[in-house]
Amino acid sequence: MKKTLKILVRVFIAVLGLTVVIVVAAAFYFNSNIINSEKRSKYKGPDIKEITDKDYTFRDLNRNDELDIYEDARLSLEERANDLLSQMTLEEKISLLKGSGMKSGMGLGPSDEGVRGAVGTIVPIPRLGIPAIILSDGPAGLRINPTRKHEDKTYYCTAFPIGTLLASTWNVDLVEKVGAAMGNEVLEYGVDVILGPGANIHRSPLCGRNFEYYSEDPVLTGEIGAAMVNGIESNGVGTSVKHFVANNQETNRNFNDVLVSERAFREIYLRGFEIIVKKAQPWTIMSSYNKVNGTYASESHYILTDILRNDWGFEGIVMTDWFGGKNPPAQIQAGNDLLEPGIKKQHKALKSAAQTGELSEEDIDTSVRRILKLILNSRKMELYSYSNDPDLEAHAELTRQSASEGMVLLKNDGALPLKGQNNIALFGSTSYDFIAGGTGSGDVNEAYSVSLEEGLKNAGFEINETARKLFEAHRAVNEEAFEKPKGTLAAMMQPYTPPEMILSAEHVGQVVGTADVAIVTIGRNSGEGGDRVEKDDFLLSADEQEMIKTVCQSFHAAGKKVLVVMNIGGVIETASWKEEPDAILLAWQGGQEGGNSVSDILSGKVNPSGRLPMTFPLALEDHGSSANFPMEGAPMSLMSMLSNKKDKPAEELIENVDYTKYDEGIYVGYRHFDKKNLEVSYPFGFGLSYTEFSYNMMDIKVIEGNIEISVQVENTGMVPGKEVVEIYVSKPVTEIDRSVQELKAFAKTSLLNTGESTEVTMRISLSDLAYWNEGISGWTLEDGPYVIHSASSSRDIRLSEEIIF
Numbered sequence: 001m002k003k004t005l006k007i008l009v010r011v012f013i014a015v016l017g018l019t020v021v022i023v024v025a026a027a028f029y030f031n032s033n034i035i036n037s038e039k040r041s042k043y044k045g046p047d048i049k050e051i052t053d054k055d056y057t058f059r060d061l062n063r064n065d066e067l068d069i070y071e072d073a074r075l076s077l078e079e080r081a082n083d084l085l086s087q088m089t090l091e092e093k094i095s096l097l098k099g100s101g102m103k104s105g106m107g108l109g110p111s112d113e114g115v116r117g118a119v120g121t122i123v124p125i126p127r128l129g130i131p132a133i134i135l136s137d138g139p140a141g142l143r144i145n146p147t148r149k150h151e152d153k154t155y156y157c158t159a160f161p162i163g164t165l166l167a168s169t170w171n172v173d174l175v176e177k178v179g180a181a182m183g184n185e186v187l188e189y190g191v192d193v194i195l196g197p198g199a200n201i202h203r204s205p206l207c208g209r210n211f212e213y214y215s216e217d218p219v220l221t222g223e224i225g226a227a228m229v230n231g232i233e234s235n236g237v238g239t240s241v242k243h244f245v246a247n248n249q250e251t252n253r254n255f256n257d258v259l260v261s262e263r264a265f266r267e268i269y270l271r272g273f274e275i276i277v278k279k280a281q282p283w284t285i286m287s288s289y290n291k292v293n294g295t296y297a298s299e300s301h302y303i304l305t306d307i308l309r310n311d312w313g314f315e316g317i318v319m320t321d322w323f324g325g326k327n328p329p330a331q332i333q334a335g336n337d338l339l340e341p342g343i344k345k346q347h348k349a350l351k352s353a354a355q356t357g358e359l360s361e362e363d364i365d366t367s368v369r370r371i372l373k374l375i376l377n378s379r380k381m382e383l384y385s386y387s388n389d390p391d392l393e394a395h396a397e398l399t400r401q402s403a404s405e406g407m408v409l410l411k412n413d414g415a416l417p418l419k420g421q422n423n424i425a426l427f428g429s430t431s432y433d434f435i436a437g438g439t440g441s442g443d444v445n446e447a448y449s450v451s452l453e454e455g456l457k458n459a460g461f462e463i464n465e466t467a468r469k470l471f472e473a474h475r476a477v478n479e480e481a482f483e484k485p486k487g488t489l490a491a492m493m494q495p496y497t498p499p500e501m502i503l504s505a506e507h508v509g510q511v512v513g514t515a516d517v518a519i520v521t522i523g524r525n526s527g528e529g530g531d532r533v534e535k536d537d538f539l540l541s542a543d544e545q546e547m548i549k550t551v552c553q554s555f556h557a558a559g560k561k562v563l564v565v566m567n568i569g570g571v572i573e574t575a576s577w578k579e580e581p582d583a584i585l586l587a588w589q590g591g592q593e594g595g596n597s598v599s600d601i602l603s604g605k606v607n608p609s610g611r612l613p614m615t616f617p618l619a620l621e622d623h624g625s626s627a628n629f630p631m632e633g634a635p636m637s638l639m640s641m642l643s644n645k646k647d648k649p650a651e652e653l654i655e656n657v658d659y660t661k662y663d664e665g666i667y668v669g670y671r672h673f674d675k676k677n678l679e680v681s682y683p684f685g686f687g688l689s690y691t692e693f694s695y696n697m698m699d700i701k702v703i704e705g706n707i708e709i710s711v712q713v714e715n716t717g718m719v720p721g722k723e724v725v726e727i728y729v730s731k732p733v734t735e736i737d738r739s740v741q742e743l744k745a746f747a748k749t750s751l752l753n754t755g756e757s758t759e760v761t762m763r764i765s766l767s768d769l770a771y772w773n774e775g776i777s778g779w780t781l782e783d784g785p786y787v788i789h790s791a792s793s794s795r796d797i798r799l800s801e802e803i804i805f
């Protein structure tokens with residue numbers, strides 16, 4: 001017996017020892033190959049001397065006491081990059097093609113230049129005095145760690161409104177201002193490139209990352225995205241427009257193969273990116289994880305070189321999404337210049353491909369030259385002395401203003417703005433625990449976030465105590481579920497969704513006597529790594545439906561109004577319950593000032609002027625894409641991001657997981673609902689105001705390949721307000737299958753006083769009316785009549801006129 005025990009103890013010790021060795025070895029491997037893949041000497045910035053030669057002062061970056069072409073900031077980027085390239089070894093060039101691991105971005109790698117919480121780098125070249133370039137997320141604000149060990153100082157960033165809300169402003173000037181403020185934080189915190197904005201199309205309401213993206217329409221996506229890029233980059237920092245391209249689901253995001261027709265690809269999925277590239281020429285673009293028609297986006301020469309560079313004239317660099325794609329030499333050959341965050345295996349693969357000649361030095365040089373231009377153009381090269389102290393107060397004010405401008409009033413039966421109602425009963429967990437933005441890398445570490453409750457209090461309203469106590473009791477019994485996950489990973493694996501209150505008529509009965517009005521908030525949260533599902537997410541849960549019903553019954557019986565506030569990041573079902581409340585405000589996720597922004601609208605301080613950037617359907621299955629989308633969702637798999645998964649044999653492929661057929665073609669969003677003549681809950685482009693507008697006149701001129709459309713708009717209501725004029729174009733007589741109408745331009749008026757009118761002018765290029773002709777693999781402009789509509793929503797056409805080419 002004793003002997004058996006001894007043997008057991010020995011076996012136990014041996015197994016324990018072996019486990020420790022394996023864990024340590026795995027940690028070492030993980031650290032040195034994936035987290036921190038580069039061993040380099042520290043950046044030698046400080047010992048670089050300034051030299052003055054013939055009245056010109058330069059930094060002697062390579063310490064040769066001479067002025068090299070690349071050190072001469074008076075010369076063109078092309079000349080300087082070529083000179084720098086000529087001084088680099090092959091090893092240095094290969095190093096530059098991939099980041100040096102996640103740690104380096106955070107300043108924990110061999111170069112100590114990172115910023116805590118940043119996620120990647122372009123590696124430094126100390127021998128030539130070239131600094132590391134720091135990359136960090138986006139897109140709702142800069143994402144870095146707010147605190148640092150042994151420091152009292154904080155590094156909070158502004159949580160701006162989510163992308164979808166910004167698109168709902170339909171206000172490019174405002175979005176550019178938001179971009180300028182965001183870019184200022186990027187600059188002042190020492191980051192060089194922010195990983196955003198996101199420009200994927202909302203193909204299905206269920207994509208978990210829709211909140212980071214703008215719209216179901218490519219023109220709205222492109223115009224808002226271009227404004228954002230121009231705003232951010234006006235600070236001398238870069239953007240990375242992502243995820244290029246057709247990354248419209250999160251389920252199996254690293255390997256999903258998008259099977260899409262060339263026409264839908266060009267007209268819908270590429271078009272928004274094309275507008276951004278042509279109007280804003282972003283510093284970088286991030287290729288997406290997925291495949292398109294069998295080839296990883298990051299390995300597609302067709303997408304990254306033929307289309308992006310040759311057709312559109314993109315001049316910047318393309319970087320992978322984190323750990324994206326499989327074949328590093330193929331990525332470089334395709335035109336994907338930078339592999340992020342960079343792992344050792346990629347370095348080895350590139351090196352050996354360079355040695356065997358599989359990867360030509362010319363291809364390497366092409367990518368390296370582009371990367372060098374970005375570095376030479378950066379404020380880092382100028383030794384910009386960042387303050388770590390951006391004006392967060394001013395940015396918070398801009399956040400408040402832009403969020404209220406993008407909130408969409410969906411229904412108002414005389415309930416808003418509030419007049420004389422002071423005591424507000426708040427129902428729904430998110431009224432007290434308002435959601436500022438989505439989860440995952442698109443989340444921001446903000447210093448504070450204003451809940452609806454706080455916002456209303458700040459505006460001078462009284463919060464009903466009895467209703468508040470009901471919520472507190474609910475939170476007390478669900479204490480654990482109200483604990484927010486700590487860190488990006490935890491939030492990604494399990495987005496924070498606290499349980500909803502279960503309200504009986506008796507509960508609400510206790511409140512109604514002391515309250516003047518009720519607000520029911522419906523909250524949703526989602527993010528990177530997972531898609532939403534229909535049950536209890538797209539659809540309201542039974543508890544939520546009950547809550548709306550019970551509150552409406554009790555309050556209406558007492559002659560009091562009920563408002564519903566939707567604090568959501570993606571579309572939910574509204575048709576089955578929208579008749580019940582008196583007003584519905586789609587507040588989206590408005591960033592850190594969300595509660596104040598909602599209060600500004602409820603109190604009438606701001607007249608709502610947001611418009612839907614997507615359709616709210618009657619039912620999920622009404623969407624063309626619902627026939628081919630992973631409706632079941634799937635848990636996020638971290639390991640799948642890192643694994644070099646082999647392609648499965650064809651017979652094992654699972655539909656909507658391994659591949660997704662975009663059978664609906666160009667019929668995405670309103671294009672589908674219009675074509676099928678389907679009733680919707682709220683149409684694309686819809687949004688109410690506290691005032692009314694009339695469209696008095698439309699004038700159309702065709703000048704040198706452009707159609708110029710001027711529309712006269714008058715505020716005919718009782719309060720000042722802003723109107724969005726939407727221009728749709730139809731081609732009733734056509735030889736091809738076409739959408740009933742397509743958005744081609746839009747404009748937002750300034751704040752018009754009652755009785756004031758203004759003229760807005762928009763321009764459409766004739767080539768914007770062309771369709772992608774698969775027969776000739778090119779754009780074709782049909783001649784004959786077109787009809788131009790000026791509209792207040794896609795289903796509220798005010799003026800139409802025919803033009804003939």
Ligand code: BGC
Binds near residue numbers: 137195322441528
């Ligand atoms: C996301 C990107 C993000 C990157 C770096 C990836 O998982 O898809 O959007 O920029 O991580 O955090």
